Amino acid sequence: xxxxxxxxxxxxxxxxxxxxxxxxxxxxxxxxxxxxxxxxxxxxxxxxxxxxxxxxxxxxxxxxxxxxxxxxxxxxxxxxxxxxxxxxxxxxxxxxxxxxxxxxxxxxxxxxxxxxxxxxxxxxxxxxxxxxxxxxxxxxxxxxxxxxxxxxxxxxxxxxxxxxxxxxxxxxxxxxxxxxxxxxxxxxxxxxxxxxxxxxxxxxxxxxxxxxxxxxxxxxxxxxxxxxxxxxxxxxxxxxxxxxxxxxxxxxxxxxxxxxxxxxxxxxxxxxxx
Amino acid sequence: xxxxxxxxxxxxxxxxxxxxxxxxxxxxxxxxxxxxxxxxxxxxxxxxxxxxxxxxxxxxxxxxxxxxxxxxxxxxxxxxxxxxxxxxxxxxxxxxxxxxxxxxxxxxxxxxxxxxxxxxxxxxxxxxxxxxxxxxxxxxxxxxxxxxxxxxxxxxxxxxxxxxxxxxxxxxxxxxxxxxxxxxxxxxxxxxxxxxxxxxxxxxxxxxxxxxxxxxxxxxxxxxxxxxxxxxxxxxxxxxxxxxxxxxxxxxxxxxxxxxxxxxxxxxxxxxxxxxxxxxxxxxxxxxxxxxxxxxxxxxxxxxxxxxxxxxxxxxxxxxxxxxxxxxxxxxxxxxxxxxxxxxxxxxxxxxxxxxxxxxxxxxxxxxxxxxxxxxxxxxxxxxxxxxxxxxxxxxxxxxxxxxxxxxxxxxxxxxxxxxxxxxxxxxxxxxxxxxxxxxxxxxxxxxxxxxxxxxxxxxxxxxxxxxxxxxxxxxxxxxxxxxxxxxxxxxxxxxxxxxxxxxxxxxxxxxxxxxxxxxxxxxxxxxxxxxxxxxxxxxxxxxxxxxxxxxxxxxxx
Numbered sequence: 001x002x003x004x005x006x007x008x009x010x011x012x013x014x015x016x017x018x019x020x021x022x023x024x025x026x027x028x029x030x031x032x033x034x035x036x037x038x039x040x041x042x043x044x045x046x047x048x049x050x051x052x053x054x055x056x057x058x059x060x061x062x063x064x065x066x067x068x069x070x071x072x073x074x075x076x077x078x079x080x081x082x083x084x085x086x087x088x089x090x091x092x093x094x095x096x097x098x099x100x101x102x103x104x105x106x107x108x109x110x111x112x113x114x115x116x117x118x119x120x121x122x123x124x125x126x127x128x129x130x131x132x133x134x135x136x137x138x139x140x141x142x143x144x145x146x147x148x149x150x151x152x153x154x155x156x157x158x159x160x161x162x163x164x165x166x167x168x169x170x171x172x173x174x175x176x177x178x179x180x181x182x183x184x185x186x187x188x189x190x191x192x193x194x195x196x197x198x199x200x201x202x203x204x205x206x207x208x209x210x211x212x213x214x215x216x217x218x219x220x221x222x223x224x225x226x227x228x229x230x231x232x233x234x235x236x237x238x239x240x241x242x243x244x245x246x247x248x249x250x251x252x253x254x255x256x257x258x259x260x261x262x263x264x265x266x267x268x269x270x271x272x273x274x
Numbered sequence: 275x276x277x278x279x280x281x282x283x284x285x286x287x288x289x290x291x292x293x294x295x296x297x298x299x300x301x302x303x304x305x306x307x308x309x310x311x312x313x314x315x316x317x318x319x320x321x322x323x324x325x326x327x328x329x330x331x332x333x334x335x336x337x338x339x340x341x342x343x344x345x346x347x348x349x350x351x352x353x354x355x356x357x358x359x360x361x362x363x364x365x366x367x368x369x370x371x372x373x374x375x376x377x378x379x380x381x382x383x384x385x386x387x388x389x390x391x392x393x394x395x396x397x398x399x400x401x402x403x404x405x406x407x408x409x410x411x412x413x414x415x416x417x418x419x420x421x422x423x424x425x426x427x428x429x430x431x432x433x434x435x436x437x438x439x440x441x442x443x444x445x446x447x448x449x450x451x452x453x454x455x456x457x458x459x460x461x462x463x464x465x466x467x468x469x470x471x472x473x474x475x476x477x478x479x480x481x482x483x484x485x486x487x488x489x490x491x492x493x494x495x496x497x498x499x500x501x502x503x504x505x506x507x508x509x510x511x512x513x514x515x516x517x518x519x520x521x522x523x524x525x526x527x528x529x530x531x532x533x534x535x536x537x538x539x540x541x542x543x544x545x546x547x548x549x550x551x552x553x554x555x556x557x558x559x560x561x562x563x564x565x566x567x568x569x570x571x572x573x574x575x576x577x578x579x580x581x582x583x584x585x586x587x588x589x590x591x592x593x594x595x596x597x598x599x600x601x602x603x604x605x606x607x608x609x610x611x612x613x614x615x616x617x618x619x620x621x622x623x624x625x626x627x628x629x630x631x632x633x634x635x636x637x638x639x640x641x642x643x644x645x646x647x648x649x650x651x652x653x654x655x656x657x658x659x660x661x662x663x664x665x666x667x668x669x670x671x672x673x674x675x676x677x678x679x680x681x682x683x684x685x686x687x688x689x690x691x692x693x694x695x696x697x698x699x700x701x702x703x704x705x706x707x708x709x710x711x712x713x714x715x716x717x718x719x720x721x722x723x724x725x726x727x728x729x730x731x732x733x734x735x736x737x738x739x740x741x742x743x744x745x746x747x748x749x750x751x752x753x754x755x756x757x758x759x760x761x762x763x764x765x766x767x768x769x770x771x772x773x774x775x776x777x778x779x780x781x782x783x784x785x786x787x788x789x790x791x792x793x794x795x796x797x798x799x800x801x802x803x804x805x806x807x808x809x810x811x812x813x814x815x816x817x818x819x820x821x822x823x824x825x826x827x828x829x830x831x832x
Contacts, residue, residue, distance in 0.1 A: 065697045086699050093697040097690035103712050103791045115708070116698045142791070168697075 013078035015041035021072035032223035033059045044196040048209035048216045056224025057202045065091045077166050089117035092164030096174040098155035100143040107139045113162045129157040149180040167199040206252050218259050228258040286633030311655045313495040321492035335477040336466050339394045343401025344462035351406045355413035370555045376407035377727045377772045380468050381734035381746045382765035385753035388473050389576040397469020404461035409454030416450025417443045449523050452516030459508035464645040486651035498648035505643045578762040586763045595764045601744040609668020610729035614722050617673045621680025642674035654740040664736035671732035672725040683717025684710040723779040730772040
């Protein structure tokens with residue numbers, strides 16, 4: 001199975017973004033949400049986008065899954081523009097709101113993307129994913145019977161069901177409490193290690209960003225620009241002990257430094273807009 | 275708003291309105307000229323001007339009757355809601371009382387009031403009956419929507435029940451009350467006009483009846499236009515005053531309210547307790563009815579007690595009433611089914627194609643503000659005096675609340691869920707079938723349930739005024755022939771019919787939702803509850819142009 005996936009997604013590729021521009025018009029005035037964004041995400045690597053609210057990281061994510069148009073520049077995923085990828089049902093998406101259908105069981109929520117792609121739903125594949133997110137005992141439960149963390153695990157399983165070429169996570173654990181969040185990050189790490197997929201995660205927690213990723217992109221708002229891109233060379237597989245390592249903290253500190261120095265620079269711009 | 279935006283927003287609507295007027299003009303002037311069916315708009319305007327003295331004499335009477343009923347009915351509703359909120363055990367009886375008031379068809383009530391009261395009082399009482407339930411529900415809803423934090427703070431500072439009610443809850447209820455007061459304006463007009471149909475000497479109702487029986491087409495359309503204008507004016511005046519009094523929050527959007535106020539909600543009480551409560555409420559109503567006759571010195575020649583009614587119905591002449599049940603059921607059922615089907619289909623269409631919805635909804639809003647009663651002569655002119663007319667009236671009355679609630683339900687999918695569907699390249703059809711319909715199902719079914727009494731009202735109104743058969747007609751002939759026992763019996767049977775119709779639908783709704791597995795979902799169906807209640811005559815509570823504030827509940831397309 002993995003072999004077949006390999007054939008479908010050649011290792012060369014990943015995400016290439018060059019000179020991306022995006023602006024919105026609000027009340028007759030336009031403001032730039034994204035300015036000259038250039039970025040590459042290697043195939044099967046994990047990239048975190050981190051930055052304050054309104055820095056355009058979610059906009060960038062939505063452009064990647066073709067839910068938002070852009071004004072200039074180039075975006076390619078494995079050599080394809082986002083809309084082709086969307087039409088091929090090759091994107092996995094998990095948002096802060098798990099957005100499960102309350103009348104469907106866990107199993108049928110997870111198989112929804114296959115139905116939307118008009119593909120045959122193989123119960124073996126669904127079971128495999130249910131096992132991956134450790135919800136075997138809840139396969140026939142409805143979302144209302146699950147905890148917030150469990151619902152997010154369903155959402156992640158659902159995002160993975162169609163073997164996406166690109167997995168997009170928009171603060172998937174943002175609405176959960178800190179402890180659940182920590183635990184789910186470990187889960188996510190394990191899941192991702194078992195199924196390495198090109199992944200872009202949006203978060204505003206630096207620790208989360210660094211802990212999970214191969215590459216961290218620090219963004220600053222209004223106009224949305226990239227302040228820093230840093231690869232994270234902490235060894236994989238990572239465990240909780242990474243969180244205590246000096247290397248981990250060094251990277252976090254370094255990036256936070258960049259974020260705050262960039263943040264002060266961005267301030268006057270923000271005022272003229274707001 | 276720039277000119278271009280105004281054109282884009284209202285261009286479709288204006289074009290459609292002009293087209294409708296043009297079609298009416300062509301039909302009235304040439305195609306159907308002299309047939310006495312459609313009055314060309316220009317003729318209607320001419321006739322309005324010529325008859326200005328006639329309107330001047332009659333409009334104030336109707337306005338006065340409607341205003342009295344509107345004021346008293348709404349005041350009663352607000353007081354009852356306040357009591358139900360502060361004294362826990364009164365809540366269920368209050369809601370049952372409201373539901374009963376809502377389910378009694380105006381056609382059954384009108385002659386009964388006519389023989390017990392005098393002057394314009396019957397019209398006012400009818401108006402009061404029509405406005406009571408919507409305002410009761412909306413006030414309760416508002417009272418419950420008080421910010422829990424504010425309530426906690428008030429309690430922490432030692433406020434008791436009364437102070438909490440006056441300082442926090444009453445303020446929180448204002449938006450709901452404003453919505454109730456505004457959307458019951460057309461209902462009050464319907465009540466007043468219905469009251470004038472029997473026994474009054476002046477008023478728009480008298481004009482309408484005379485114009486109808488005299489086949490004065492221009493006058494029929496003129497009264498319809500004037501009544502609609504009054505209803506819309508009243509609606510907007512109340513909204514405006516409400517905004518002045520309560521500038522910090524917009525009127526409650528009855529179709530977007532998230533909390534449930536269903537009589538059938540699971541509130542932890544056992545089924546037995548609920549059955550006992552229901553029986554006790556019925557017993558109380560019978561007791562009041564029985565006791566009212568001696569207490570108020572009512573003539574037992576015209577006012578019959580429950581015993582007389584039962585005796586009549588089981589006796590040999592009872593079949594005169596019972597044989598009409600089938601006819602009324604068929605009339606109401608036909609209209610109900612058509613109204614529901616059209617409402618559902620158009621609701622889906624308007625959600626799938628928001629541009630169409632934007633253009634059509636304002637017109638639908640105006641049409642829905644036409645007090646149902648003025649449709650009767652117009653539909654009769656168009657469709658004749660058969661069952662078709664009765665069905666059409668019932669359908670018109672049913673249609674709009676179903677449309678509004680269907681749209682609301684279909685649009686209640688969360689933004690993130692819609693994003694997910696788009697990211698997975700779901701087709702329009704897939705989104706509709708797998709997301710919008712299941713999510714909207716509770717609202718669609720609730721709308722159907724609450725439309726049931728409206729369908730009965732519409733059908734009996736048409737039976738009385740047009741078709742000449744069924745319970746609606748029987749009640750009025752019994753009244754005219756002074757056959758008061760028969761009149762009371764028919765009124766009681768009709769009321770029971772309406773309540774049974776409602777109850778059956780509520781069971782069907784629960785079964786269907788459970789089957790679909792939608793029942794466990796946070797139910798938007800109950801949100802629909804309030805909107806539709808208001809539709810005794812035909813109105814909704816939020817003008818379409820105001821809707822974008824509602825987190826795009828209406829037009830999420832952009």
